[in-house]
Amino acid sequence: MAAFRKRSKNPPFLSQEFLIHNHADIVSCLVVLVLIGLMFEVTAKTAFMFISPQNNVSTTTADGDVVYYLYGSCDFVTILFYICITIIFHAVVQEYGLDKLNKRLHLSKIKHGKLNESGQLIVLHLTSAIWASVIIVTEGYVTNPSCLWEKYPHTDLSFQVKFFYLCHLAYWTHSLPELYFQRVRKEEIVRQLQYIGLYLLHIAGAYLLNLTRLGVVLLLLQSVAELLFHVARLFYFINENQQKFFSAWAVIFVVTRLMTLTLAVLVVGFGLSRVEHQIFDIERGIFNTLPIRLGILATVCTTQAWMMWRFINFQLRRWREFRAEQAARRKITGVVAARGRVIRREPGHHENGLIKSENGASPRARKTKSP
Known part of the structure; x- marks a missing residue:
């Protein structure tokens, strides 16, 4: 059974996280209070000083x-x-x-x-x-x-x-x-x-x-x-x-x-x-x-x-x-071009012009069948 997702809890009131997430809303309330002050004669002069x-x-x-x-x-x-x-x-x-x-x-x-x-x-x-x-x-x-x-x-x-x-x-x-x-x-x-x-x-x-x-x-x-x-x-x-x-x-x-x-x-x-x-x-x-x-x-x-x-x-x-x-781009381009020029060789490794098998011995020459 799938576990339920934990819901994110609201940060505590006036905590650091609360102020960070809601600072714009808090400031908006202060601005509204100043604007409301314009509506009353007693506070209009003071509110007008802010605006x-x-x-x-x-x-x-x-x-x-x-x-x-x-x-x-x-x-x-x-x-x-x-x-x-x-x-x-x-x-x-x-x-x-x-x-x-x-x-x-x-x-x-x-x-x-x-x-x-x-x-x-x-x-x-x-x-x-x-x-x-x-x-x-x-x-x-x-x-x-x-x-x-x-x-x-x-x-x-x-x-x-x-x-x-x-x-x-x-x-x-x-x-x-x-x-x-x-x-x-x-x-x-x-x-x-x-x-x-x-x-x-x-x-x-x-x-x-x-x-x-x-x-x-x-x-x-x-x-x-x-x-x-x-x-x-x-x-x-x-x-x-x-x-x-x-x-x-x-x-x-x-x-x-x-x-x-x-x-x-x-x-x-x-x-x-x-x-x-x-x-x-x-x-x-x-x-x-x-x-x-x-x-x-x-x-x-x-x-x-x-x-x-x-x-x-x-x-x-x-x-x-x-x-x-x-x-870096030139280096990558050079590596890709070098890989494209690699010649495919027979299995084994070359030594003094002769092909050696994996254990170092020369491969036996195939016998030609008589006609």
């Missing part, structure tokens, strides 16, 4: 009243709320997209984790590239490139620029607890922390130092390069013969690094050195002194050099693997 960017300032212009936004301590509350929103979206993409794709591909555990990482980052960088492109066009960065450094400090932000930065900070901050929720392997944690830390450093630096215009342009360049890389890796997992996207990504990556360095030197090194305010004033948001500019350039250049070093190592490793694969 909408704060520190707004109204300015009267010829076209009417225009609302701009500054950064402040209330941004932490808004970022916390959108961390919860990001966790929910992360779980939706994972469950309804990536998990189904993993079931079809039957990948190894290592490739399974990399496919999940690439799938999530494709959604992020595609959204970021489109959003940054819209900001660059609507804010007039294309028609007037000098606005990247003119009228510094850029403390007055439009709604979409501030919301863009808050969403990016929320996403990369949410990536830290996701290392625990996704059960990332210990070998990958250091690499992931470097990746997340660099994004948080550069995005928060551009936001706090009032270099938001330059930051949007650089994030667009970075998002395009990262998007192409993760698309190439996704196609590689689906079909290992699809490696053309890696070649296209290699070109875009190098061009992006050069454009990033050029823009950083142009805006920070030359542009900010010619603007009116050359002082350090936290209250007015001015951080335009020579040591700060040198620190910004050193950070950007060091990061770009580190990324190029990793890129060169990656390309060298791919080249070595390709050469080893080609050598």
Whole structure:
């Protein structure tokens, strides 16, 4: 009689397994509580702080009243709320997209984790590239490139620029607890922390130092390069013969690094050195002194050099693997060709031109029958 299958038991309430499996549902409940708070007058003001960017300032212009936004301590509350929103979206993409794709591909555990990482980052960088492109066009960065450094400090932000930065900070901050929720392997944690830390450093630096215009342009360049890389890796997992996207990504990556360095030197090194305010004033948001500019350039250049070093190592490793694969194929082809040229011999072994039987004696010559 066949034994009955054991049913999987639900993990204990508030245990580690419970939090990992249900963290998105728990966060969804918190988001619903905030949204319910909007329905009551007593809690509406507090709930609104979580949802909408704060520190707004109204300015009267010829076209009417225009609302701009500054950064402040209330941004932490808004970022916390959108961390919860990001966790929910992360779980939706994972469950309804990536998990189904993993079931079809039957990948190894290592490739399974990399496919999940690439799938999530494709959604992020595609959204970021489109959003940054819209900001660059609507804010007039294309028609007037000098606005990247003119009228510094850029403390007055439009709604979409501030919301863009808050969403990016929320996403990369949410990536830290996701290392625990996704059960990332210990070998990958250091690499992931470097990746997340660099994004948080550069995005928060551009936001706090009032270099938001330059930051949007650089994030667009970075998002395009990262998007192409993760698309190439996704196609590689689906079909290992699809490696053309890696070649296209290699070109875009190098061009992006050069454009990033050029823009950083142009805006920070030359542009900010010619603007009116050359002082350090936290209250007015001015951080335009020579040591700060040198620190910004050193950070950007060091990061770009580190990324190029990793890129060169990656390309060298791919080249070595390709050469080893080609050598193995040639060896197998040579062995198969050599086997095809083997001549069939009579039983026994040859010695000094004579055929020897298995026991070493010469075979007896057959007698010819008389006609």
